[in-house]
Amino acid sequence: MQMSDADLPDDTSAAMGATGGMAGRLPPDWLPPHERLTGLGLVDAGPATEHAEEIHGLMLRTPLFAGLGIDDTRKLSAYMRIYDAQPGITLINEGEPGDFMLLLVGGMIDVLRRNRYDYPARIALGHPGHALGEMSMFDGEPRFASCVTLEPSRMAVLSRDALMRVLAEEPELGNRILLKLVQMLSDRLRQTSSKLVSYLEAARDN
Numbered sequence: 001m002q003m004s005d006a007d008l009p010d011d012t013s014a015a016m017g018a019t020g021g022m023a024g025r026l027p028p029d030w031l032p033p034h035e036r037l038t039g040l041g042l043v044d045a046g047p048a049t050e051h052a053e054e055i056h057g058l059m060l061r062t063p064l065f066a067g068l069g070i071d072d073t074r075k076l077s078a079y080m081r082i083y084d085a086q087p088g089i090t091l092i093n094e095g096e097p098g099d100f101m102l103l104l105v106g107g108m109i110d111v112l113r114r115n116r117y118d119y120p121a122r123i124a125l126g127h128p129g130h131a132l133g134e135m136s137m138f139d140g141e142p143r144f145a146s147c148v149t150l151e152p153s154r155m156a157v158l159s160r161d162a163l164m165r166v167l168a169e170e171p172e173l174g175n176r177i178l179l180k181l182v183q184m185l186s187d188r189l190r191q192t193s194s195k196l197v198s199y200l201e202a203a204r205d206n
Helices: 010-019 033-039 048-059 070-077 134-139 160-169 171-205
Strands: 043-047 081-085 090-092 100-106 109-114 120-126 146-149 153-159
Touching: 033 043, 033 081, 033 153, 043 048, 048 070, 048 081, 048 100, 048 153, 070 171, 100 134, 134 171, 153 160, 160 171
Parallel strands: none
Antiparallel strands: 043 081, 081 153, 090 146, 100 153, 109 120, 109 146
16 A cells, blocks of 8 residues: 555654655665565565564664563564575665665674775674664665675564554554654764764864
């Protein structure tokens, strides 16, 4: 079902409009997340509802989902799917459009970004409880980094389309997630601005 801003609660539409959130910037021939992930060799292990209690424990460590109760986690899990991946699979490619996020349930993921020599350099390691890809899923910007499995890994995946269904069918839960995303985006912009100011001040002093 296609939805417009008019189908969403007023505060949700305002938040999305203020940030340009969940903008549609996908190429016309872009495959849905499920088809791309299974095409990479990931095994679809079914709906995340069967793992709701385990996911809830992991979500407590994740800023995006911290504060959700077990009932909210069960509701959200109904919109997520579990995938299993072998080592060496690139789940997310730097520069590609972002239309899904993942919550790492088990395993380890290498987070890589190309440096000035165009060589992929590690910037982080993803462990169980880490959410990856949430910002580009929300703001429609290209992926900031690549994510590659380092060992057999299991993840719960939430697509952008699924999040839109959450907003339509579970608006209270959807609004809480969306507003947390807006807050996280605002915090990151604030941190970036602070670093820029410090850099300019240091350059001026020199």
